Amino acid sequence: MNDESQPQPANFEAAKSDVQRKTLDQREQMNELMRLRHSCAHILATAVLRLWPDARLDIGPPTDEGFYYDFDLTHRFTPDDFPKLEEAMRQITKENQVFEKSIKTQAEALAYFEGKGQKFKVERLADIPEGETITFFQNGEFVDLCAGPHVMRTGNVKPGGIKLLRVASAYFRGNEKNPQLQRLYGTAFKNKEELDKWILQQEEAKKRDHRKIGAEMGLFAFDAEYVGPGLALWLPKGAVLVEELEKLAKETEFLAGYVRVKTPHLAKEKMYKTSGHLPYYAESMFPPMELDEFAAERQVLRKQIAVADHRIREEFKSRHPINEPGSSISEKAFGNFMDEYIDEVMHGRVTPSPKDEALFTELRKLTTEEARLPLDRYFLKAMNCPHHHRIFAAEPRSYRDLPLRLAEYGTNYRYEQSGELFGLMRVRAMNMNDAHLYFTPEQFADEFRAVNDMYLKYFKIFGIEKYVMRFSTHDPARLGVKFVNEPELWKQTEDMVRNVLIESGINYVEVPNEAAFYGPKIDVQVWSAIGREFTIATNQVDFAVPARFGLVYKDRDNSLKTPLCIHRAPLGTHERFIGFLIEHYAGNFPLWLAPEQVRVLTLNDDPALVEYAKAITAELRAHFVRVEGDYSADPVKAKIADAETAKVHTMLVVGQRDLEAGGVSVRLHGKGNVGAKPKDEAIADILAAIRERRA
RNA sequence: GCCGGUGUAGCUCAGUGGUAGAGCAACGGUUUCGUAAACCGUAGGUCGUCGGUUCAAUCCCGACCACCGGCUCCA
Incomplete structure (x- = not known):
């Protein structure tokens, strides 16, 4: 985006993300509900000003959930x-005010908001592209800078x-460098029935x-007191989910020609300096552990x-009259001066x-010795990539x-900000479903396509139908600044990625x-249920970090070349993915x-019946089915x-009838009784469903 | 990290300035029953933590911690 021609905000940072403003055309397409919610935001602002006339306003757009308005008061x-x-x-709403639109010049609008001391509105005015019409909307006594559209009347x-929400x-x-405003969230629907329906949902x-x-x-559980916030404990039933997921991934990757490696959970500073994560990523990393084998010597040297x-300092002082009575130089100023002087000399x-x-x-001698x-x-x-790069180099x-x-x-392990932690979806210790692929430029398209196919295969298994692939590309204007300066490689890889996406008919x-x-x-991106x-x-x-680690392979022509690399995690982290699956x-x-796949229930605790049930349980367990038995005398209900x-998932109910027939009666969770069948058939069905990972 | 809210038994929640209850779960008994809940009993809490006010704090005040809803960030 070219912002240079626009008036620049004087006191505030620009928007952090490059989110596009809505064009006027897009605004016109806002549906009925969005218009309603947008108008509600204005009604909210009107109400706030009635109760707190000194409130300063920012903006109040509609959202998927409702609307909000930002205030400073x-x-x-x-x-x-x-x-x-x-x-x-x-x-x-009862006053049934008309939403009246009027067109203003930049100067008129500026004068209006400056007159009202609405400094945020003044900033927002500067965001409007030159040539775009500036419009105000007025309802009753409330006037707002607003591109609309609105409903006709507050009524x-x-x-x-x-309903106000939060x-x-x-x-x-x-x-985050700008001041914090107070945001009021609310929602609005056509009528009370729709609102109640939403509340129920x-x-x-x-x-x-x-x-x-x-x-x-x-x-799973969190134990903030003993383990720490954001560090999940997988309980036995949850660990089953992790293991099943990993089993699926291992099988899938084995078939796709991956090999498995194991690396430690930590590495020396040099690793992350080389990768480029230090110092830029340092904030997201746990602080380092320092191993000082020479602590005693270091202490002696530091004293010296x-x-x-x-x-x-004393020598300097003795030559200058700064410590004499009447000297205008304070101890502190002298100290600061000396700090700087010593630093300058040492450098x-x-x-x-x-x-x-x-x-x-x-x-100099002492500091060198200490260093x-x-x-x-x-x-x-x-992240795992640096360790894997070292495996490549091994x-x-x-x-x-x-x-x-x-x-x-x-x-x-990532030191996420405390406010970011969110159940399993955002944690501080996570198992990345990680792999790094090293290959030649000629192999790129095949490798990339194979990774995408793997995503789709997984989505099919889990019945994930709603997803969007966000394809993030570079900006040629920022080569060498934000992006490594390899214009050809950027173009090639982006073209290849784009082609793969288009050929696969993927929604992106x-x-x-x-x-x-x-x-x-x-x-x-996916949406949980x-x-x-x-x-x-x-x-x-x-196509940059392998070079930083000096990774090379010997090509046909006996020359050393740096491999390309793909970093992929189709299941993301197991924490987040399981959080998603649970929902x-x-x-x-x-x-x-299912953590507990089968439970065998007896109708009563008759010894012969219990024995029969235990035999079924044992048989399933011998096939690695997660099965439990409930043989008590309690009512079967x-x-x-x-x-x-x-x-x-599956309940096998056995009573006298089943015992005599050598059968079981099968009940599925949430589906009820599906009828009796021979024991061997029931077991074979269960094993097949597990083997095929049936939905 | 920032803003707002919340914190009582394993869970869902009552409750009061005079050191706490219910239902479910758990545990012990009894119950022998055909597809979503049989009965009796027992046990379980320094009322998030630490300070302060008070004769007395779970309740009032403060700080901290954690969690929840957002912002920023992100797998």
């Missing part, structure tokens, strides 16, 4: 304010269809929340350094006086070895300027994934209720 909104705000909003909004904070223009969605189901089913430093930018020279020589004492810093790995490679596909579900969107610094990438959107998988081309299936997993609550 000294009063802090709390949910206690909602009833009176909602009441004021209802009043405004079109039904009082019963409005108060949050938001940075002005979404940039929200409640249903809550029941599907992976955190709730995870606790109910005993899948302090003495030498002090001598220089060779200033030559000390001959008198100081000897003292500086001593200081020579090795200090090892180890970092927990935030043996000489020939073009005959390529493509080399190294897979490992390594645990990565291209996002310029969002590539990684080392290459284009594809992120896969309760509407949560997140990135599940990533597939990145890397996707609402905890009702297909048989192959109660035992079934227990099994249903536990979301056991």
